[in-house]
Structures are given as structure tokens and as C-alpha cells.
Amino acid sequence: MAKGFKEAGEKPRRFYKDVSVEAAPGGFAVKLDSRSLRSPRAALMVLPTQALADLVAEEWAGQGEHIEMAVMHATRLANTALDAIPQARDGTAGQIADYAGSDLLCYFAQDPAGLVDRQQHHWVPVLERAEREFDVAFVRAAGIVHRTQPDETLAKVKAMALDLDDFGLAGVAFGTALFGSAVLAFGLARGWMSGVQVLELSRLDEIFQEEKWGIDDEAAERTARHVVEAQMLERWFKAL
Secondary structure, X not given: OOOOOOOOOOOOEOOOOOEEEEEEOOEEEEEEOOEEOEOOOOOXXXXXXXXXXXXXXXXXXXXXXXXXXXXXXXXXXXHHHHXXXXXXXXXXXXXXXXXHHOOHXXXXXXXXXXXXXXXXXXXXXXXXXXXXXXXXXXXXXXXXXXOOOOXXXXXXHXXXXXXXXXXXXXXXXXXXXXXXXXXXXXXXXXXXXXXXXXXXXXXXXXXXXXXXXXXXXXXXXXXXXXHHHHHHHHHHHHHO
């Protein structure tokens, strides 16, 4: 094979030996050997805190012979914060508010009784805490028929998202999509629960079904991937 040629789908080889974090204008830069790491759009990989830079550096240091971007969740989220969020803050906050408009935690099952009880026990305290801390009201629904949330609630959720810096906003947007819930994403950002606990709350229905019918390999693989992402996101918010 000609030098430098790479087959489609082939992972790039690791091209550096050492990974370090150094103070830089605006925060802390991740360096590969003596070169500054950059985002796909060539922005310098400068993170607002050393802890966040360490989290990204840890992923690069942990690579083997080939670079596996698919498992570098913090790096990918940092790329989003650097390359995409600054030009799309209002749209991103609007998407978070849209999720809040049909938030997972507001849709309770009608049966079976065991699932209804589990949702009431685990979801209601989180919703009530969100209402207190966010100073909003969430409309609850039974079943899957859509219930409109108050305009004031959605406006407040969007404003909360816009109050975040680019890295916080990227994290909440990622968490909102991962959990299907803006409430859970903000809860994780505020340290109410661990990433795994938040993920379990978002999967109450799935977990209930798995306990009854078992788990297939594809579902187990997907859940394992989501656990890793939720754990990374917990570390992300703690590092901000």
C-alpha cells in the first residue's frame, strides 16, 4: 500500500507519543507532543478549566495504535462546543426547550401498575425539584397523548440554556438528547444525581420490560454505550 494511503473506514494511526495540558489564553490547551490539538474546524483545543482539559487529554492518552474517535466522547463534545455552539446558541437552546415541551418525565404510563408506581416514586420528586429550582410548572400526562407545556415554562428553560457558556450548553444539549429529557440533563448539570442514576431514570420503562422479558445483545450493547456517555457527561459537568 502506498505510504499515506488509507482505506475507507480505516482508523488513523496514533501519530503522537505524549499528551499534556498547558495554560493558554482563555483556559487550558491540550497538546500532542509539542503541537496544539485542534478541532475539526481548526479551533485550538482550549478548554475553560484544567479539569475539562484533563478529561480530553485522558482520552487522547488512552488511545492505542489507532485513534478511535467513536469512543472519545469528551473530545467530540469539546469539538461541538468549539465549532458548532458559538454560531448556534439560540437554536441549540430552542431545541432543549422543545424537548422540555414533551419531556420524558412528564409522560406517565397508565399500566401496568408496577411501572406506574415506579415512575411515580422516581420521577415525581425530580419533577417537583425542577419546578422549585427552575421556578416553572410542568404539566403531567397519562399515556402518550401530547400535553402542551406552559409558554412561560418553555421560555424559562430556553433562558436557562442560554445562560450557560458554550461548554455547558453543549453538555446540556447532549444530555437532553441522550436522556430524552431536558429536566434530567439540567439535573445532571446541577449535580442532583450521578450520570448512571440519570440514565436509569430515563430508562425506567426499558428496565421494567427487561426485567420481565430479558435483554437481547443489541439492547445490552446500546445500554453499555449510553452508560459510558452518561458517566462522561457527569465528569464533564463537574469539570466545568
